Amino acid sequence: MSLLDVRDLTIRTSDGRELVSGLSFSVDRGERLGLIGESGSGKSLTTLAVLGLLPDGMTATGSVELDGTQIVGASEKRLVGVRGSAAAIVFQEPLTALDPLMRVGRQLAEPLRRRRGLKGDALHKAVAEALEQVRLPEPGRIARAFPHEISGGQRQRVALAM
Ligand SMILES: Nc1ncnc2c1ncn2[C@@H]1O[C@H](COP(=O)(O)OP(=O)(O)OP(=O)(O)O)[C@@H](O)[C@H]1O
Numbered sequence: 001m002s003l004l005d006v007r008d009l010t011i012r013t014s015d016g017r018e019l020v021s022g023l024s025f026s027v028d029r030g031e032r033l034g035l036i037g038e039s040g041s042g043k044s045l046t047t048l049a050v051l052g053l054l055p056d057g058m059t060a061t062g063s064v065e066l067d068g069t070q071i072v073g074a075s076e077k078r079l080v081g082v083r084g085s086a087a088a089i090v091f092q093e094p095l096t097a098l099d100p101l102m103r104v105g106r107q108l109a110e111p112l113r114r115r116r117g118l119k120g121d122a123l124h125k126a127v128a129e130a131l132e133q134v135r136l137p138e139p140g141r142i143a144r145a146f147p148h149e150i151s152g153g154q155r156q157r158v159a160l161a162m
Pocket residue numbers: 013019037038039040041042043044045046055
């Protein structure tokens with residue numbers, strides 16, 4: 001069984017229009033997979049379906065097995081346990097993915113606090129480590145900055161670190 005196993009995934013709008021039709025692929029640990037297709041062909045919807053994040057009204061059929069969990073038809077509670085641990089999304093536009101009113105360090109701290117239960121010095125250290133892992137220079141300055149105060153490439157790295 002692969003880490004991610006997508007079988008016969010079909011995504012439909014509420015009025016029954018097929019946006020993705022019978023797609024199958026799998027990804028093993030350590031593997032990378034690129035989806036290539038023309039604009040509007042369903043790449044983003046496919047990745048959203050993998051995390052159970054399809055827009056309201058859209059439905060997925062088929063099977064998406066992620067790290068042993070069936071995503072299609074899973075409860076929200078089940079999905080919350082999978083998102084951010086087994087898989088995460090780095091959205092295309094870092095300026096819209098980040099909260100413009102929150103300093104970078106605090107945004108990075110949030111998932112670390114929720115997922116790993118870190119606080120105080122340990123949380124502080126984990127934030128600095130996350131920034132270093134994506135090779136951001138001056139992690140102290142970046143952590144104190146608001147998203148608009150760092151460059152586009154730096155924002156993308158912050159999103160990756162999250
Ligand atoms: N929220 C939505 N409501 C209705 N239709 C949508 C919605 N999101 C996407 N679609 C439609 O689903 C189809 C697939 O969209 P998707 O965003 O997956 O394309 P994509 O392959 O990621 O394109 P791009 O390369 O431009 O990012 C498109 O026809 C699009 O119009």
